[in-house]
Amino acid sequence: MNPIVRVTGVSKEFLSGRDGSRVQALDGIDLSIGRGEFVAVVGPSGCGKSTLLSLIAGFAAPSAGTIEFDSRPVTGPGPERGVMFQEYALFPWRTVEGNVEFGPYARGVDAATRRARARSLIELVGLSGFEKRFPHELSGGMRQRCALARMLANEPALWLMDEPLAAVDLQTRIILQDELLRLWGDGHAAAAGGTGKVNRPTVLFVTHGIDEAVLLADRVLVLARRPGRIKEVVTIDLPRPRAAQRNTPAMARLIEHVWSLIRDEAVQAISEESG
Ligand SMILES: Nc1ncnc2c1ncn2[C@@H]1O[C@H](COP(=O)(O)OP(=O)(O)OP(=O)(O)O)[C@@H](O)[C@H]1O
Ligand SMILES: [Mg+2]
Structure with a gap:
């Protein structure tokens, strides 16, 4: 089946207006998202998560590479790609x-x-x-x-969500996570590898919460910074519905794995920001 989102060799460079310096926000990103798939994006501050979403939303154009939605190049925003930033x-x-x-x-x-x-x-x-x-x-x-x-x-067929639950308290976040899963269609026919037409929406969900990413997603995209590159894509092979998976040993192992991937990057990001 054709992926609904296809990102090929995408780089994004920003030019700082003030001193003309360049920031390589994303570099050589290749990513295909299947119809009905739930993909989470994690990585330290400044690794290009929001940039990736805004390119797919069509708010900005890549410096190199191509972005396709439903086999057509993305040239601007559209109602089929909903955003919640x-x-x-x-x-x-x-x-x-x-x-x-x-x-x-x-x-x-x-x-x-x-x-x-x-x-x-x-x-x-x-x-x-x-x-x-x-x-x-x-x-x-x-x-x-x-x-x-x-x-x-x-x-929208695609939900582009940039830290949608970051501003709410923990209890509310847990409730909204469950709501979100229910609205998306958690527990219904599997998307990836499934046969026939998938009606459930496709989600690309940026979060700082590693546990949240593992809870929600079929795959977790771990980005590394400077320049933003894909460090690893972790498949979350936990059964759905996921609400029943909270705090299971299998989920804890996956959270630990994702955390080990971004730990060093995060420590470095903090020391650069404070230094
Ligand atoms: N419009 C812009 N002009 C110049 N630089 C930008 C612009 N947008 C983003 N950047 C730079 O690109 C890099 C990636 O930014 P981005 O906002 O995508 O990171 P992020 O992973 O979403 O970070 P956070 O977790 O803090 O939200 C950063 O270095 C940022 O300063
Ligand atoms: Mg961001």
Whole structure:
């Protein structure tokens, strides 16, 4: 089966405006993501995780290499590739409902249809009763739920998520992880290697939480920094649904393995930042 995302020989160099120096954010990235696959991306701060997502989202173009979505080159953003970026705040001047309806509105979906879809998504993420609230009237966890509903409103085939749960407390994070797995279709027919058509969305999920990456993903992409390269791709062969796998010895072994891969890089990153 054709991969839904194909990243071939991708490098990204940034030119710093001030002194003209160059930063090699990504170098020679090759990555294929299968339809319905859940891939997590981990690596130390500055290794190019967000850059990789924004290239696939079409917010920026690679300096070298190609990015294809559904066998077509990515030339800009599109509704089939939904984004949920941590810094991508909700529109503060729009209510929960207004935020969730925004994507369909921008695509010209009629008012009745987008209203009905927003209602059901708001219910799905557990925000019923808060339709008319503004973002500043919501807790951090509720804002994340609203951002999730907003992303889902376009029914994207690909979910590009950049540390979507980093800002919430631990209890909320665990609940949202389970919600996310449920919405994605955890526990239903396997994606990778499965036969027939896969209807579940494809996810590329950046996180600093190694345990979170192992819990959620079919594969964990470990990036190394300066320049950002793929250090290893770890296959997470734990059964689904994953909620039942929390704290199992098998999961602990995988977490330990991923941690051992990024430990040295992380220590180096910290010493460079403080020095
Ligand atoms: N627009 C930009 N202009 C110049 N440099 C940039 C730009 N965006 C990213 N960079 C640089 O590219 C490198 C990778 O940045 P990126 O944000 O992708 O890292 P990251 O892995 O997402 O880090 P973090 O875990 O802290 O979010 C960094 O050195 C960063 O300073
Ligand atoms: Mg980032």
